[in-house]
Amino acid sequence: MKPPPFAYHRPADVDTAAQMLAALGDGAKVLAGGQSLVPLMNFRLAAPEHLVDVNHLGLDDVSMDDGEMVVGATVRQARLLSDPDIGAVHPLVADAAGWIAHAVIRNRGTVVGSLAHGDPAAELPAVLAVLGGSVDAVAWRDGRLATRRVPAAELFLGPLDTSLAVDELAVTARFPVLPARTGWAVEELARRHGDYALAGVILTVTVDGSGAPVGGRAAFLSCAPTPAVLDLTPALGDGAGPEAVYDLVAAALDPTDDIHATAAYRRHLAATLAGRGVALAAVRARESAEVPA
């Protein structure tokens, strides 16, 4: 179908964009890559009166700040894969990006847009959640630009629902880099390559100087209304194997049935993927620390 009519706005700087969002109120949506918004509009599931195109605000940088990789609002998902510097600085983010839809979608879709969209089946919200990252949002209030740093734990409220206010514009996402002796894994199962995962997990494992896992954290896709974050550390102690991870995850998650999978299958899948992921992440952690396998 065709999208409904809207008024198009193309601000040339962040101040103007924020002023527009403040003036337009509830009827406005931010347009970046459009890879989630335009299908919703084509289906007429969304009918914003105004779209504010943020592609010309100069927000296409990736930089490092205080141990965090900072990604601007219009950095395309494809760049996470194609930019070797990003792969070197943050291999977890680069790995996860390869699981986002298909290359053609990643060419337009933005990193920050995916976070602001807040789909619990998407990879990047889970990445931000497992890393304890944040999003910087700006708004025009009391005659000036106000910035708010929103931690992942406070960003995602429900399916396609975030704590960003209607007048707020997410300008950057901040992904903390992995600590020392820490490995990662991204595990998913989808019915077809590029589809949303039936279940998936993005996790980190930290090892000690002898290579023994001492901590771990996971965020699950498609298992809850928001990325479900779980501390895996209790299942990683002395002598604990994949069964301990399985049991911990299976007990903690409470997924729902849908047309593609039952809740029981989804729980089993998430727990199984977590067990595999922990093993892989531990290997990577030992490699990064050059401690014995």
Added chain:
Amino acid sequence: MSSEETHEVVVTVNGSVRSVRVPARRLLSDVLRHDLRLTGTHVGCEHGVCGACTVLLDGQPVRSCLTFAVMVGGAEVTTVEGLAGPDGELGPVQQAFRERHGLQCGFCTPGFLLLTTDLLARDPDPGDDDIREALGGNLCRCTGYVNIVRSVRRAAELAGEP
């Protein structure tokens, strides 16, 4: 629907500068097909799943059905019409799909041709896994993909010939 605001959009399509005046909601796929009468770009699902509408935007494949034309003023667009020679002779990618039976009904073909063009521009000698990864986002309901992969391999051969 008489008062909808329109915007002047200038894009370079297959090397020619084209100017259209369209409402903001006009999809790039519809500008190509309706306003510019370039009906080689096909529209299947119109929500980004099938890939038939894939075109190159500044050299990168994108879904033209998920792109508002008003967003891409100043860009260069390549459609399937841009793959043939000036006299209409088939380009190497098109020739390869013909030789290896990479199409049956032809509906999905323009998208696959442009994906292949992009892939070979990035990697002149792709392996089968690379080919399948590059094409994985597009749907064909006739060939079962085997001949499409063969066609891409043939296109790489043709493009490599002097």
